[in-house]
Amino acid sequence: GGGRPGRRRRACRRTTPMENIKRIASASGLGSMLGSVLGGGPSASERPRNSDGAGPSAGGREEDEDEESSHEKTATTNLISAGHESFELIFMMLMGIRTSVGRFCAQVPDARELAPTDFEQQWEGDFLGKGSAETPAHGNCDFRFKDYAPLVFRQIRERFGIEAPDYMLSLTSEYVLVEMFTNSKSGSFFFYSSDFRFILKTCTKREAAFLMAALPQYHSHLMQNRYTLLSRIFGLHRVQMRSGRRVFFVVMGNVFPIDRPVHERYDLKGSTRNRFTTDEERQDPNVVLKDLDWINSGRKLHLGGDKKRRLLAQIKRDCALLEKLEVIDYSMLVGIHRTSTKGAPPASEQRRTSTYHKVGSSAHG
Template sequence: MCPWKEGGVLRSFSGSSKKAKRRQKKTVRETKKPGEAIIKGHRSYDLMLSLQLGIRYTVGKITPIQKREVRASDFGPRASFWMNFPKEGSRLTPSHPAEDFKWKDYCPMVFRNLREMFKIDAADYMISICGNSALRELSSPGKSGSVFFLSQDDRFMIKTLRKSEVQVLLRMLPNYYNHVHTYENTLITKFFGLHRVKPSSGQKFRFVVMGNMFCTELRIHRRFDLKGSSLGRSTDKIEIDENTTLKDLDLNYSFYLEPSWREALLKQIKTDSEFLKSQRIMDYSLLLGVHYRAPQHLRTRASYRRTMTAERLTVLSEEGKTHLYLPVNGFYQHVTI
């Protein structure tokens, strides 16, 4: 039985009763969403409007076209399309409150097929990102200086990229497409779109749309970014909360999986790692999330370590104690070009 569910997230192994499900929904409602809502007056407001207009245009244009297998000509920097979005609107674009901007869409047929491969409905995709609700801007979890946006329903993450990162993604896109098509349980990040915005009076913004790795009905109590190394791999924060990104040396307890699940998981990690190696990607990590059925209110680093040393979390069956989530490998959040 496959241990993954839709979206590359490991299945929850407990809490299947109605009572457990009610408790899970209550927990979700109590969780404060991370990030800052981008409303009028926010520094990223015009950029958000441009993103939403461009994505709505892209998806609306490509979706009615009859689906076909991708060709070699669908890949690469030449498989891109431009569109001008003047403030007053045009024959093809609506009027809008942002300044004039140019929109560039990379490899639209490839990403259309990827969205369908990942079972992303086009209408749901547009509503999530381009609906009436504002996106949320997150503080950057890495050293790249990238800006992150999150859809209000938490399903999609948008990350700004450097030009060199776009070039790497375009170079590896044919092999990435084949990999995720071959291995439906891949833990590698799911990419849904690659775009560029050029405001008339500003700099270019390149960005990729990805699946949010922690979009789940369950509350994620602990998050770990694991590289398999020890140098500098512990958090320096004193206060630990649910949004703290913990590292390798902070993970000092074990998970027990059913043998078949463990074998499948390790096999997929090895397969994905070999793929990243073949693409000359060196700096990547595994993002792991943990949900506690009876969460401890752990605030300080010291109490976190004491409690985690005393406990061993078990994932065995539907009578188990925790839910273990191994979302998509977020290597593009950590890749160094």
């Protein structure tokens, strides 16, 4: 992407809600939120970072850390269960989600029309090790959890057929996640649910503020566009650890299917400048290819006339929203699954689901 448009405004001038959204978007490097992948966020097979201790800790990003940095490209994953250095943070994330989702399902059992105040609603709970009137006992370190616009995100989940029991089961049935650090410049960490249906992605305070400011328009777009290619964000949360550190994170849907391997992945930005992978990078079976790789391969998507028209129309509608929000750092993630048996999928792809389920189960007895 390029620079983000924006104007300097005098402090005494009252700004409209849309101007506030644009101001925050300009300052936040928002591509990693709504537009980093115009297709649903990183895939379960996107390249992770080695977990040998190099680089940022696995606890997510500081709330005011906004600088971008590049990271080395390696390919390992970590199963996070009891005893892992990130388990404390993961436990806080998942217990907070489980409690908050269950709480609002009990309080508001039936879907209702949202009110403007629902987009500003926040629920915050103190999770004491010994428990409290609002939160269960858990025997771990005390922490505080905040859930943003819970009823709004609940409606978004239901829009895409995700009911609360299935959502909680997928995320919190075993309190086990798979950690994956991508080569994204944002420095964000990604944690995958054990069934790879959902992604927990850490974000900055500014990115969280942008999402809240843009939420009414984002929600409206998703309600009107069931087949949107934009990242589907199902929750925005914050954990405050005992040290005082705050970690913001979102829950997103995984764009790629979990029941079949993806043999080729392309991250397409519509630009050709430095948009290629090196011969060395292409040795990695999980490499994410780029625009020039796509062009040089001669690949085309054969969709048929009707699907082509519908796809282009949806892209146009999605991009219209991003343009309105002045988000310009986004790309399209294309995954290719070969139905032919020629060229067997990498062993890592074949084991992707079964291995983590097996290890996740054994980690809990």
